Amino acid sequence: MRPLRSAAIDGPDLTAGPETATLPVALAPRASERLMRLKGDLRLGLPVILLDHGEAALVAWAETLTEDRFAALAAMGRAELALTRHRARALGSIAMPPGDVLRAALPPTAGLDWITTQAGGVADSGATPCPLPPLASGSAIHRAATTLAQSAQVLPAAVIVPLREGPDLALSLGLTVMQAHEVTDTLAAGAHHDRVSSAPLPMAASDAGRVHVFRPEDGGIEHSAIEVGTPDLSQPVLVRLHSACFTGDVLGSLKCDCGPQLHAAMAAMAGGDGGVLLYLNQEGRGIGLANKMRAYALQDSGLDTVEANQWLGFDDDLRDFRTGAQMLARLGIQRVRLMTNNPRKVDILTRHGVDVVERVPLQAGRTPQNERYLATKAAKSGHIFT
Ligand SMILES: Nc1nc2c(ncn2[C@@H]2O[C@H](COP(=O)(O)OP(=O)(O)OP(=O)(O)O)[C@@H](O)[C@H]2O)c(=O)[nH]1
Numbered sequence: 001m002r003p004l005r006s007a008a009i010d011g012p013d014l015t016a017g018p019e020t021a022t023l024p025v026a027l028a029p030r031a032s033e034r035l036m037r038l039k040g041d042l043r044l045g046l047p048v049i050l051l052d053h054g055e056a057a058l059v060a061w062a063e064t065l066t067e068d069r070f071a072a073l074a075a076m077g078r079a080e081l082a083l084t085r086h087r088a089r090a091l092g093s094i095a096m097p098p099g100d101v102l103r104a105a106l107p108p109t110a111g112l113d114w115i116t117t118q119a120g121g122v123a124d125s126g127a128t129p130c131p132l133p134p135l136a137s138g139s140a141i142h143r144a145a146t147t148l149a150q151s152a153q154v155l156p157a158a159v160i161v162p163l164r165e166g167p168d169l170a171l172s173l174g175l176t177v178m179q180a181h182e183v184t185d186t187l188a189a190g191a192h193h194d195r196v197s198s199a200p201l202p203m204a205a206s207d208a209g210r211v212h213v214f215r216p217e218d219g220g221i222e223h224s225a226i227e228v229g230t231p232d233l234s235q236p237v238l239v240r241l242h243s244a245c246f247t248g249d250v251l252g253s254l255k256c257d258c259g260p261q262l263h264a265a266m267a268a269m270a271g272g273d274g275g276v277l278l279y280l281n282q283e284g285r286g287i288g289l290a291n292k293m294r295a296y297a298l299q300d301s302g303l304d305t306v307e308a309n310q311w312l313g314f315d316d317d318l319r320d321f322r323t324g325a326q327m328l329a330r331l332g333i334q335r336v337r338l339m340t341n342n343p344r345k346v347d348i349l350t351r352h353g354v355d356v357v358e359r360v361p362l363q364a365g366r367t368p369q370n371e372r373y374l375a376t377k378a379a380k381s382g383h384i385f386t
């Protein structure tokens with residue numbers, strides 16, 4: 001495979017000769033922007049090419065792959081399936097250490113239905129998945145493909161076809177190409193968020209209110225901060241870091257405590273000296289609404305919240321609370337009284353420069369239907385309910 005350097009793959013080459021010195025390099029996409037393109041392609045069902053130390057592979061996500069594209073991929077070489085260690089465990093494989101990814105050969109007769117079953121996409125169909133003999137430990141390409149899928153709220157299972165001819169194919173077909181390590185490094189770094197708009201909003205809880213909308217620099221999902229009442233930002237501010245729950249916040253689901261927690265937090269702010277609600281769009285602890293519904297179907301067959309996430313291949317909590325710390329900093333809030341039962345929220349805010357002067361317990365909305373959900377929070381996720 002010829003070593004290839006391309007602005008489409010590596011970004012602009014700032015060390016090249018004088019003729020490139022005049023290129024408007026600021027116009028070229030940065031790593032975080034190329035990552036969003038890659039993610040967009042994979043969500044569409046388009047294959048991409050990932051590179052790792054002289055290796056190249058075509059990569060597509062099992063969930064978004066179509067029959068015609070799968071047939072074309074399988075014709076390109078020996079197709080493999082990459083699954084997270086959680087999904088491998090659900091299929092009956094031996095336990096794998098954190099960070100490891102299962103890499104298995106696709107049986108020659110495997111079709112898209114078989115792949116979807118292995119990926120966990122037919123949990124409620126009664127189909128029985130089977131253990132897959134691993135080929136070897138997954139490479140950086142397998143890891144990048146499954147980690148990126150989790151961040152895109154897609155089942156973390158990928159079809160991977162190693163390429164002998166390198167990324168030339170990608171360039172002639174117009175496929176997006178990226179280095180695997182750049183995918184994982186960029187994901188780990190997280191995105192910076194800036195405030196894009198603010199406006200007053202009178203609310204049922206408080207006539208005085210203001211909404212601030214934040215957008216990540218990579219063009220991803222927006223989040224909001226809601227001032228309830230008129231908090232004095234020079235004093236410790238009552239803050240709720242709330243993750244979106246469409247079913248609980250909007251539909252009044254009895255399966256969780258999110259809706260009552262949201263309303264209790266706003267009532268406490270309105271009834272006191274005001275406060276700030278950070279509403280983070282991290283539905284289903286980051287797995288998204290579609291997967292949360294898959295998890296709910298699995299919970300009806302006996303799994304708890306954590307087991308259901310893992311059965312689908314996801315980590316049990318994918319939320320990035322660094323976003324909350326950034327939003328507080330942009331609002332000029334340094335000291336907070338944090339309304340939560342989750343010590344991880346306190347820990348991450350503290351590690352990212354927020355002075356959490358007090359954890360304020362927030363218990364509301366216990367129902368017979370959410371008893372097991374709350375028990376699992378206490379037993380497996382470290383929540384404090386005392
Ligand atoms: N994956 C998954 N997510 C769920 C389930 N039930 C609720 N959620 C999500 O869990 C999150 C709960 O968010 P929070 O209430 O902010 O957080 P918390 O970690 O419970 O901590 P607290 O601050 O103590 O409430 C929301 O994103 C919900 O959508 C479930 O069964 N499975």
Ligand SMILES: [Zn+2]
Pocket residue numbers: 245247248249256257258259
């Ligand atoms: Zn909820």
